[in-house]
Amino acid sequence: MSDVLPYERMLQECLVGELRLLNAHLPCQQKLLSDLLGEEYPHVMCNDGSSHLFKKKELGYLASLIQTDEQEALLLPMLIEIDPGQDEMAVICRGKLEQEVISKVLGMPVTVRRNRAAIYKPQLAVLRKTLKTTTQYLFSSNILTQFAKEAHPPK
Amino acid sequence: MPQQLIKVRPTKIELIRLRRRLSLAKRIQKIVKDRLSIMTVEFMNLAREAVEAKRKLLTDFSEAYKALSIAAGYHGYIALEKELIASERKLEIVTGSRSVAGARIPSFELRQPERPMPEYDLADTSSWVDRATQLFRECLEASVELAEVQRGLELLGREISRTKRIVNALEYVTIPRLQGTIKYLNMKFEERDREEKSRLKRVKVLLEQR
DSSP: OOOOHHHHHHHHHHHHHHHHHHTTTSBSSOEEHHHHHHOSSOEEEBTTSOEEEOOHHHHHHHHHHSOTGGGGTOEESEEEEEOTTOSOEEEEOSSHHHHHHHHHHHTSOOOEETTEEEEOHHHHHHHHHHSSSSEEEEEOHHHHHHHHHHHSOOO | OOOOOOOOOOSHHHHHHHHHHHHHHHHHHHHHHHHHHHHHHHHHHHHHHHHHHHHHHHHHHHHHHHHHHHHHHHHOHHHHHHHHHTTOOOOEEEEEEEEETTEEEEEEEEEOOSSOOOSSOTTTSOHHHHHHHHHHHHHHHHHHHHHHHHHHHHHHHHHHHHHHHHHHHIIIIIHHHHHHHHHHHHHHHHHHHHHHHHHHHHHHHHHHHO
């Protein structure tokens, strides 16, 4: 047996950093498409203090997909939830508007269950290619709460 | 290569702790692997975009230079240069960043008016110059797009290799080491049980002999 504790400690610190990184880029708040269209430099602030810039072209494309009154209901960036270990991802949909936008972008109908529209990796690639800055990854909170429970079990 | 074991006291508490650490390590491995797969998907997307952007840039530049040479042939180099020197314009590029599963990559956007008025004298120039200007404007857009994609590729590639190292460390070092230590402790406990049993048997035999 050899003393591998320093290595283990270093690796654990590294992993803690990884977990911190996961959702650090999430926006503090989502903004309405209509508001973003009016801004000169459309952006949102992230949890880690950085800013996330939206491309005007993408906003224009999204605006062309929906009616003018619907632009006041679409919140951006849209969040793509990832549950580790599962093949499918989910786009968080608050209403029918998000569902409509996603199905128009993908060119196929999407079903929404429990406010989540399930998509698979090939569709994810298409969605991210078209909506690079208006979508954002979100690592499911389930896994993080489970992780916290296991890391600090109740005494 | 002999497997290294973690130096722990052979107690049940340590075994429980190790088991907890193993399940934690497996869970983290899942998360990091998922992050890696997402970054790989994004990297492939970016690589495809880079190829397209490069092809577009080359086509745009070749067309633009053709148009410029026609315009130069029509007006003459000196006259064309005189017109174009006065038409310099500042470029407005909006820069920002976006995050792809924790990796920050830059985002550039060239801001141009939708129908820009040319700064040169329209009365003294022909439509050849207009065409060349229009094509070079497209070249600028393509260059900015390519710059964004290439820088993104570089940064994402670096992040992927870093994450891959973590996944490998977990898969080939940490998890096997934890599993090995748990196995070693289990064997030790079984050995202890067997020793205990044989000791009891021996005691029983001695008591019967009395």
